[in-house]
Amino acid sequence: MxxxxxxxxxxxxxxxxxxxxxxxxxxxxLALQVEELRINFEKCKNDVSxxxxxxxxxxxxxxxxxxxxxxxxxxxxxxCKIFLKREDLCHTGAHKINNTIGQILLxxxxxxxxxxxxxxxxxxxVATATVCALMNLECTVFMGEKDIERQAPNVGRMKMLxxxxxxATSGSKTLKDATxxxxxxxxxxPDSYYLIGSAVGPHPYPQMxxxxxxxxxxxxxxxxxEQTGNSLPTKVIACVGGGSNAAGAFYHxxxxxxxxxxxxxxxxxxVYSGKSAATSILxxxxxxxxxxxxLMQDKFGQVTEPHSISAGLDYPGIGPLHAETIxxxxxxxxxxxxxxxxxxxxxxxxxxGIIPALESAHALAALDKIAIQLDDVIVVNLSGRGDxxxxxxxxxxxxxxx
Amino acid sequence: MENKFKQExxxxxxFITAGYPKLESTVEQILxxxxxxxxxxxxxxxxxxxxxxxxTIQKSSSLALSNGMNLEILFQQLxxxxxxxxxxxxxxxxxxxxxxxxxxxxxxxxxNLNISNLIIxxxxxxxxxxxxxxxxxxxxxxLCFLITPNTSxxxxxxxxxxxxxxFIYLVSQNATTGQEKGEKDLSNRYEEIKLLCxxxxxxxxxxxxxxxxxxxxxxxxxxxIIGSAYLKALENNxxxxxxxxxx
Numbered sequence: 001m002x003x004x005x006x007x008x009x010x011x012x013x014x015x016x017x018x019x020x021x022x023x024x025x026x027x028x029x030l031a032l033q034v035e036e037l038r039i040n041f042e043k044c045k046n047d048v049s050x051x052x053x054x055x056x057x058x059x060x061x062x063x064x065x066x067x068x069x070x071x072x073x074x075x076x077x078x079x080c081k082i083f084l085k086r087e088d089l090c091h092t093g094a095h096k097i098n099n100t101i102g103q104i105l106l107x108x109x110x111x112x113x114x115x116x117x118x119x120x121x122x123x124x125x126v127a128t129a130t131v132c133a134l135m136n137l138e139c140t141v142f143m144g145e146k147d148i149e150r151q152a153p154n155v156g157r158m159k160m161l162x163x164x165x166x167x168a169t170s171g172s173k174t175l176k177d178a179t180x181x182x183x184x185x186x187x188x189x190p191d192s193y194y195l196i197g198s199a200v201g202p203h204p205y206p207q208m209x210x211x212x213x214x215x216x217x218x219x220x221x222x223x224x225x226e227q228t229g230n231s232l233p234t235k236v237i238a239c240v241g242g243g244s245n246a247a248g249a250f251y252h253x254x255x256x257x258x259x260x261x262x263x264x265x266x267x268x269x270x271v272y273s274g275k276s277a278a279t280s281i282l283x284x285x286x287x288x289x290x291x292x293x294x295l296m297q298d299k300f301g302q303v304t305e306p307h308s309i310s311a312g313l314d315y316p317g318i319g320p321l322h323a324e325t326i327x328x329x330x331x332x333x334x335x336x337x338x339x340x341x342x343x344x345x346x347x348x349x350x351x352x353g354i355i356p357a358l359e360s361a362h363a364l365a366a367l368d369k370i371a372i373q374l375d376d377v378i379v380v381n382l383s384g385r386g387d388x389x390x391x392x393x394x395x396x397x398x399x400x401x402x
Numbered sequence: 403m404e405n406k407f408k409q410e411x412x413x414x415x416x417f418i419t420a421g422y423p424k425l426e427s428t429v430e431q432i433l434x435x436x437x438x439x440x441x442x443x444x445x446x447x448x449x450x451x452x453x454x455x456x457x458t459i460q461k462s463s464s465l466a467l468s469n470g471m472n473l474e475i476l477f478q479q480l481x482x483x484x485x486x487x488x489x490x491x492x493x494x495x496x497x498x499x500x501x502x503x504x505x506x507x508x509x510x511x512x513x514n515l516n517i518s519n520l521i522i523x524x525x526x527x528x529x530x531x532x533x534x535x536x537x538x539x540x541x542x543x544x545l546c547f548l549i550t551p552n553t554s555x556x557x558x559x560x561x562x563x564x565x566x567x568x569f570i571y572l573v574s575q576n577a578t579t580g581q582e583k584g585e586k587d588l589s590n591r592y593e594e595i596k597l598l599c600x601x602x603x604x605x606x607x608x609x610x611x612x613x614x615x616x617x618x619x620x621x622x623x624x625x626x627i628i629g630s631a632y633l634k635a636l637e638n639n640x641x642x643x644x645x646x647x648x649x
Contacts, residue, residue: 015532023533025497027454027523028548029576031557170460171450183453188577190552287498287524288451300472301502302450 009254009325010210016203019328021294022320024202025287029187033194034290038204040110045211050105057101058215061134062091064098068223068379073351078367080376083233084354085220087245087383094357094384095216095245096127096197102212103195104131112193114138118182120147120175120241121312121359122154123384124197129163139163140192142181144174147311153388172305175241175315179289198242199319202290206247206319213248220379221252228377235260235370238381239362240333241277241313243322245383254330263322264366266308267335277306279318280326280333288316294323309338309392310358312384340365342396345386357384358392406442406490406518407569407603413441413625414616414649415605416632417494419462420445420479421471423636428471428479431636436489438645444521444627445480447473447495454523456580458630462637473503477511484515492546494521505534509541519568521546527561544568550576551591558598569603572623574610580630581609592622613648 009018016022026034044050058064067086074082087095100117107115115137119125125141132139141158145167148155158165166185168177179200186194199209217236225231236253238246240263253259268276276282279294286295288303296304296316308314318326325331345361348354356364360383367380386393407413416435420428428445435443448463448471455463480491493512500508500522512520520543525534527547538545546568547561562570572595575584596604606619607627619626628648635644 015528023529024526025524025529026526028526028553029454029523029550029573029578031526032552032554170464176451180451180453184456184578187454188581190576284502286501287496289453290524295498297498297502299502300474301499302467303498 009330010251010321012203012207016207018321018324020285021292021323022203022206023292024290025292026202026290030183030202033186033190034202036110040106041204041208044106044109050109053105054102058098062097062101063089064215065219065223066090068220068227070227071352074367077351078372080372080374080378081228082367083224083377083379084382085216085249085379087216087381088354088356088360088385092123092127092130093387094123094127095213095248096124097130098215098248099197099209099212099244100124100127100131100195103208104135104137107137107193107195108135110193112137112191114140114189114192115195116140116142116182116185116192117195117197118142118175118178119197120144120178120314121310121357122147122151122158122388123312123357125163125165126154126157126161128195128197129158129161132163133161140185141165142168142178142185144168144172144178146173147175147178150392151311151388152391174306174311176303183289197244198315199244199247199321200242200289200291200293200317206291206321209244210247210251210321213244214251216245216248216381217250217252220249224377224379232256232259233377233379235262235376235378236381237262237264237363237366237378239264239313239359239383240318240322241266241315241359242317243319245381247319247321249379249381250331254325261325261331262366262370263326263331263333264362265333265335266310266313266362267337268307268309270337271335275307276335277308277313277315278335279316281335283317291320293317293320294326310341310362312357312359313362334366334369336362336365336369340368342393345393346397354382355386356382357386358389360384405567405603407605407624409441409624412620413605415442415444415625415627416440417444417446417607417627417629419448419459419466419633420476421448421466421469422462422633423465425469425471425475428476429483432483432487432491434641436487439649440489441625442490442492444492444494445476447476447493447499449496449499452496454578456578456630458580458633462633473499473508477515480515490519491517492519492521493517497522497524506537509537509543512543513541518542519544519546521548521571523548527557546571548573549595551588551595552576555594555598558595562599562602565602569605569624570599572604572606573608574606574619575608577608579608589622596622616648
């Protein structure tokens, strides 16, 4: 008997498109590099010894599996089961390292010696600097000048790990501009390996980043089964800047129609305040950084400058997989303002003794925005820890008191 | 249709950013460069995030945008001098502003203005082939593709087969615009590329800044394109002297 299996949305078509979005919109100056990457990723992603290496580093070096923690206090507050996926407990303090481990092994396989990366909050920069130190590879990280100021602890960590941090001084001086600079450097240094940290960029990056982060949802499934006897939650919540942690937390649930997937975007000072990064609401289809995706732009197609208190969410686009799944309604997006995120961060500190990253605090704040049933089993992806944000937290707390 | 870029003599082209240094400079510059004897002009459509461009073109683009340049204004400017312009104009810009303007409306406008060649660097040969080819053909507009010294021979042949009424843009080295020439001597590779392109005119650009650079490019190619160096001259109001030294 013939069976027609529906193709998973996690798999782009042969041109790198997820439905309407994605692709590789790149100048010829990047054609060779991207093609080389595509071929090697295809080879490695099903290679047994490559995957063994990847999983053994995740276990012994990163500290996976990360706990799936049933928060009694949050559960009591919201009247259902609330689990936190503790990506903040990964080595380096965020989920970013899942992807850098995968890509650094790929870079090694390709014989690359020079690694470049962009970073917003600095978590991807630190995760890249870390794996470069581990593998003895040269590391250059591009970071917006504004982000260098607001995420100083991570800049120090990158430097200590031996990375060169180059400030991006164009545009809004944040993640978008750091990405532009990294791409230009890659054009000028075609032998280097560009290690993208978000689920953005030309095909195959969005797919590759999603697959290296998919370990998050694979573990959630196993751990939920162990703890509740059912591997499927009713809702998964994750924040989206470019969308790497959300891609990973949603990955194995995309094809489970019963699991509600909630992507939380940074609304800054309010979605329509003019200072926001709520791309799925404010954006329209456009091409940036090599892919067709949802993009915040003016009517002439110039990319507008986003705003978020969180450097990791301060990006005018989202990954093409998210653009597609939000457009089709598979994933629901919720905007959370700077203040709502701050409040949730303080609350989690008091209720559970966990200082979340500002990015992850956006995901937590979404709990106040959704309809919750008694039998809900909700997983919030706690993508990173908040050490890097301590200065912002203390300043904001002071402001709130005054 | 005759290929406007197939000429006996070696050609010289200049790239300008529309709306730079002033909003109305587009018109002045086109007429000025035509009068100086430039063979064709590339008119750059400014974009907020020009990923293949070095600092000079980035700066000119952001200034042009703050001057208020956009595609509607650019088309008005080009219409206003349509009767005076005798040399080919090639529009060059990133895809996103074109998509928001509407690709079909954009191609229609170009056709009306007798602009038959475009350079849109982030439409790769593959994306063009499966996504945009039919629309370009409908309006008889030809996309001029970039190649680099690293582009494979097979790919160059594939691309040159597609170019009937335009030219191939040879990026002199794998680098963003306005970069100094690398140490590597690429003359043998340039010669190979010229042969691979067969009858399609080959124009060299990126990193060409003066008369000497043009002379060198002309050894292998049908034309040479100057961009960042001219924008720098414009910034300092040295364009008269720059052109006098160049030609």
